[in-house]
Amino acid sequence: NIRVRTSATRAVGMMGGARAFPLLLSKLEDSQEVVRTYAAGNIIKLMK
Secondary structure (H helix, E strand, C coil), rough: HHHHHHHHHHHHHHHHCCCCCHHHHHCCCCCCHHHHHHHHHHHHHHHH
């Protein structure tokens, strides 16, 4: 479900830390653009 994947991606991004990075990287290949966008944005936040 797209809503579940979107919420999970946002939550992992808020969690932050080293454990979130590989999870977010895997979401960059999701079939839904919104999930990929949240993942990319959260990766950028983690890298700052």
